[in-house]
Amino acid sequence: MEVDSPSNLPLPDAFLDFLNENGVDPSVYTNTTPRYVRLKPGCEGDVEEIEVEVRCKLEKVDWLPSFYSLSPHVQIANSKAYQQGKIYGIDAASGAAVSALNISLGDHVLDLCVAPGAKLCMVLDLLGSSGSVTGIDVARHRLAACRTMVLKYSLGEYPLDEMANLYKEWTSRRPWKDKKKAAKARVTVASQLASSTQDPELIYYGKNSGVVGLTRSEIYQTFRGNDVLHCGYDKVLVDAECTHDGSIKHIQKFEYWGWKTLQRRVLNAERTDSLTVLQLQLLTNGFRLLKIGGSLVYSTCSLTVAQNEDVVEQFLLQNASAELLEIDAAKNWPCRSGRIPKTLRFDPMTSRTSGLFVAKFTKLAI
Numbered sequence: 001m002e003v004d005s006p007s008n009l010p011l012p013d014a015f016l017d018f019l020n021e022n023g024v025d026p027s028v029y030t031n032t033t034p035r036y037v038r039l040k041p042g043c044e045g046d047v048e049e050i051e052v053e054v055r056c057k058l059e060k061v062d063w064l065p066s067f068y069s070l071s072p073h074v075q076i077a078n079s080k081a082y083q084q085g086k087i088y089g090i091d092a093a094s095g096a097a098v099s100a101l102n103i104s105l106g107d108h109v110l111d112l113c114v115a116p117g118a119k120l121c122m123v124l125d126l127l128g129s130s131g132s133v134t135g136i137d138v139a140r141h142r143l144a145a146c147r148t149m150v151l152k153y154s155l156g157e158y159p160l161d162e163m164a165n166l167y168k169e170w171t172s173r174r175p176w177k178d179k180k181k182a183a184k185a186r187v188t189v190a191s192q193l194a195s196s197t198q199d200p201e202l203i204y205y206g207k208n209s210g211v212v213g214l215t216r217s218e219i220y221q222t223f224r225g226n227d228v229l230h231c232g233y234d235k236v237l238v239d240a241e242c243t244h245d246g247s248i249k250h251i252q253k254f255e256y257w258g259w260k261t262l263q264r265r266v267l268n269a270e271r272t273d274s275l276t277v278l279q280l281q282l283l284t285n286g287f288r289l290l291k292i293g294g295s296l297v298y299s300t301c302s303l304t305v306a307q308n309e310d311v312v313e314q315f316l317l318q319n320a321s322a323e324l325l326e327i328d329a330a331k332n333w334p335c336r337s338g339r340i341p342k343t344l345r346f347d348p349m350t351s352r353t354s355g356l357f358v359a360k361f362t363k364l365a366i
């Protein structure tokens with residue numbers, strides 16, 4: 001049976017039980033959260049034109065550069081601005097997670113759970129044609145969406161022949177021979193994996209893409225101890241797989257797919273237990289690929305403590321060279337502290353954004 005939560009959003013019993021078990025107050029979910037878009041830098045002069053096109057005022061988000069909020073019901077997919085890659089949908093809390101990385105020109109960035117790629121687009125915008133980004137995801141079908149998105153938002157920045165070069169690792173227009181070679185390489189890399197049956201796939205973007213100081217096959221290895229300390233990325237984003245319970249828009253999709261599907265696919269205890277194991281592994285692997293003095297941001301769109309503070313706590317216990325960092329920009333962000341000092345929590349009620357947990361680490365030379 002569906003009951004109204006205190007915020008008057010119809011939430012199913014299974015979800016309310018899940019929130020209850022995880023100590024999440026259902027009243028944080030409101031149906032007044034706006035939708036957010038990020039405007040491609042350099043397109044600021046087009047705002048009025050975009051407003052006419054989408055028939056809605058774009059309100060500048062004063063705490064996050066290049067972000068605008070608009071009514072949650074406005075569709076942008078058919079607009080010229082969207083099709084030309086001038087705007088793309090990304091929640092402001094997600095933007096804050098990327099912003100917390102403090103990306104500088106020339107950085108080499110690893111996006112460990114990259115698909116469908118909203119945060120990747122922002123990373124690319126911040127880097128311009130400098131540095132590199134390596135995106136990794138386990139779901140090939142989601143990576144396909146990611147590739148389309150990256151191509152769309154980079155249109156116009158490079159001449160077509162240069163684009164082909166930039167995207168050579170994975171463009172769908174690759175010649176058949178190249179595709180076969182890449183497939184063969186994947187098998188070779190896969191055979192180096194000890195046990196996993198799902199091999200994360202890599203996509204590359206930008207000049208000198210790839211892992212700084214590491215070979216492609218080394219990314220897949222399980223490193224023992226802290227033996228990859230003197231190479232690696234300047235910045236790592238681990239936007240981990242989670243139960244998505246902070247994103248009410250995601251949860252509401254199950255109204256269509258069926259609440260039983262939500263219970264089976266998302267909320268069942270076995271899955272949530274194995275998720276926290278995966279989250280710790282993702283964070284640990286991301287950290288191993290971070291260079292000394294670099295920054296890593298761990299985020300999830302879950303509001304549970306188990307997938308956030310508990311994972312952070314475990315990780316800190318197991319990694320003496322990891323130190324939590326204060327996120328300086330957060331002083332002006334509409335969020336609150338997590339249970340562990342320096343960690344942040346966005347939720348619809350406090351932030352008028354989707355729910356997001358953010359923690360930032362650095363690697364010490366010990």
Ligand SMILES: C[S@@+](CC[C@H](N)C(=O)[O-])C[C@H]1O[C@@H](n2cnc3c(N)ncnc32)[C@H](O)[C@@H]1O
Nearest residue numbers: 113114115116117118119137138139200239241
């Ligand atoms: C929360 S989503 C990432 C959203 C993305 N960062 C964005 O901004 O659009 C989590 C992603 O983690 C991926 N994932 C799950 N297990 C993984 C693994 N073992 N290695 C890499 N990616 C994984 C999922 O396929 C999913 O695309």
